[in-house]
Amino acid sequence: MSGKDRIEIFPSRMAQTIMKARLKGAQTGRNLLKKKSDALTLRFRQILKKIIETKMLMGEVMREAAFSLAEAKFTAGDFSTTVIQNVNKAQVKIRAKKDNVAGVTLPVFEHYHEGTDSYELTGLARGGEQLAKLKRNYAKAVELLVELASLQSSFLGLNAPLLISSQSWMRESEKSSIG
Amino acid sequence: MLESAELYFNADHGYLEGLVRGFKAGLLTQQDYINLVQCETLEDLKIHLQTTDYGNFLANQPNPLTASIIDTEMRKKLCREFEYFRNHSLEPLSTFLTYMKCSYMIDNVILLMNGALQKKSVKEILVKCHPLGRFTEMEAVNIAETPSDLFHAILVETPLAPFFQDCMSENTLDELNIEILRNKLYKSYIEAFYKFCKNHGDVTAEIMCPILEFEADRRAFIITLNSFGTELSKEDRETLYPTCGKLYPEGLRLLAQAEDFEQMKSVADHYGVYKPLFEAIGDGSGGKTLEDVFYEREVQMNVLAFNRQFHYGVFYAYTKLKEQEMRNVVWIAECISQRHRTKINSYIPIL
Numbered sequence: 001m002s003g004k005d006r007i008e009i010f011p012s013r014m015a016q017t018i019m020k021a022r023l024k025g026a027q028t029g030r031n032l033l034k035k036k037s038d039a040l041t042l043r044f045r046q047i048l049k050k051i052i053e054t055k056m057l058m059g060e061v062m063r064e065a066a067f068s069l070a071e072a073k074f075t076a077g078d079f080s081t082t083v084i085q086n087v088n089k090a091q092v093k094i095r096a097k098k099d100n101v102a103g104v105t106l107p108v109f110e111h112y113h114e115g116t117d118s119y120e121l122t123g124l125a126r127g128g129e130q131l132a133k134l135k136r137n138y139a140k141a142v143e144l145l146v147e148l149a150s151l152q153s154s155f156l157g158l159n160a161p162l163l164i165s166s167q168s169w170m171r172e173s174e175k176s177s178i179g
Numbered sequence: 180m181l182e183s184a185e186l187y188f189n190a191d192h193g194y195l196e197g198l199v200r201g202f203k204a205g206l207l208t209q210q211d212y213i214n215l216v217q218c219e220t221l222e223d224l225k226i227h228l229q230t231t232d233y234g235n236f237l238a239n240q241p242n243p244l245t246a247s248i249i250d251t252e253m254r255k256k257l258c259r260e261f262e263y264f265r266n267h268s269l270e271p272l273s274t275f276l277t278y279m280k281c282s283y284m285i286d287n288v289i290l291l292m293n294g295a296l297q298k299k300s301v302k303e304i305l306v307k308c309h310p311l312g313r314f315t316e317m318e319a320v321n322i323a324e325t326p327s328d329l330f331h332a333i334l335v336e337t338p339l340a341p342f343f344q345d346c347m348s349e350n351t352l353d354e355l356n357i358e359i360l361r362n363k364l365y366k367s368y369i370e371a372f373y374k375f376c377k378n379h380g381d382v383t384a385e386i387m388c389p390i391l392e393f394e395a396d397r398r399a400f401i402i403t404l405n406s407f408g409t410e411l412s413k414e415d416r417e418t419l420y421p422t423c424g425k426l427y428p429e430g431l432r433l434l435a436q437a438e439d440f441e442q443m444k445s446v447a448d449h450y451g452v453y454k455p456l457f458e459a460i461g462d463g464s465g466g467k468t469l470e471d472v473f474y475e476r477e478v479q480m481n482v483l484a485f486n487r488q489f490h491y492g493v494f495y496a497y498t499k500l501k502e503q504e505m506r507n508v509v510w511i512a513e514c515i516s517q518r519h520r521t522k523i524n525s526y527i528p529i530l
Binding site: 063066067070071073074075081082085086120121122123124125126127128129130 | 246289290293294297299304307356357358359361362365398401402404405406409410411419468469470471474506509510513514517519522
């Protein structure tokens with residue numbers, strides 16, 4: 001017991017009961033802090049693992065999609081100007097939801113489809129099959145990108161609370177180990 | 180009569196026929212393709228192309244060479260050659276060459292129409308237009324507000340006017356989906372071209388008519404295949420089929436009723452020319468698609484056109500073969516630059 005952390009108290013039964021209650025409260029608080037830090041760390045590790053997997057998959061999917069673009073251009077000619085000129089409403093949209101982990105709110109993105117395909121008849125006379133494959137590949141790429149974005153924003157959102165709670169836990173452990 | 184072609188053809192068109200045959204001799208051979216496929220980078224590809232007829236066409240390009248730069252430069256070269264033919268030709272070869280330009284003009288007009296209606300800058304669109312499809316009224320397109328305005332003001336002067344008048348009245352121009360308009364124009368165009376060749380008679384008709392019949396039937400098959408599962412109705416689909424092919428009239432009627440690939444295949448089985456083509460289609464991702472099979476047949480017919488002399492078909496055949504060569508080289512270039520070499524040999528061999 002160091003001199004600085006001494007609490008001045010009048011030695012009586014009541015004071016002892018009050019002190020015991022305070023001790024219990026402090027211990028519960030400490031355990032809760034540990035649980036929070038653990039939960040955040042667990043979630044953090046899960047997100048990190050998923051980010052790595054998704055990024056590797058992303059590389060593959062983008063490569064596949066770029067190649068199917070080359071295939072479509074081989075059969076259908078250059079349709080890029082037609083496609084760019086006919087852009088109006090988005091077909092794939094994102095909804096943002098909130099998820100709660102040990103008191104920290106994290107954003108989660110979810111994609112949904114709306115509306116019909118305005119490029120249904122492009123490539124009607126040449127290359128329609130390749131264009132359909134191209135659309136599917138890029139749709140997969142977009143969905144994967146949305147998932148990656150969701151994971152990365154959770155990562156960033158989790159980073160700060162995790163550091164804070166683990167630092168508090170460290171300080172707490174230091175104090176209790178000295179005391 | 181056959182004799183007249185041999186007697187009078189060379190007086191008007193002999194020089195150009197000689198020239199086009201010379202160009203044809205410069206097309207990339209199988210050995211060239213083998214060399215190109217073995218290149219590791221696009222710089223290697225450029226060096227190999229320097230030894231062919233292409234020469235130093237990529238000499239002045241800025242350093243990061245991409246497949247689209249190669250495509251643009253090759254297209255410019257073809258355009259120069261074609262314009263040379265067109266400028267030095269006499270009638271009726273001039274009309275024939277104008278007919279050939281019409282198909283590119285149709286694509287350009289659709290692009291311009293679309294852009295003008297969305298108030299995009301005309302200059303940007305002009306850059307994207309196909310150089311072979313240039314016509315003098317192109318810059319004036321931004322005057323028009325609606326498609327019918329566009330038609331009355333500008334397109335009436337171009338060679339495309341009869342195709343517009345054929346397929347629709349001016350009021351319906353506004354509501355029509357742009358792809359359906361494109362296909363209707365193409366249908367009128369190919370029927371007019373076919374009639375021109377047939378009326379010309381002689382060896383030209385003997386060579387060009389089967390080629391154009393095949394093109395018409397191919398379009399009918401591809402439109403049918405691509406319209407399964409879309410909102411295009413059967414009646415609409417039938418109006419897009421060109422009628423100058425072998426499939427007219429019974430085959431086209433049967434095709435309009437087809438609902439899946441098997442029914443389409445059974446229509447093709449009635450025709451001796453198309454049955455073996457459909458049988459050559461592999462299934463799934465390993466084999467050839469219908470489009471590949473059609474491209475191969477087109478290349479075959481175009482190469483055979485060079486076996487006869489004294490006809491205009493050589494110009495058509497040379498242009499189409501050159502375009503296929505461009506597509507092949509760009510395909511190989513993309514496979515090399517994306518380092519995706521599994522399908523690099525799926526180009527269509529020409530010679």
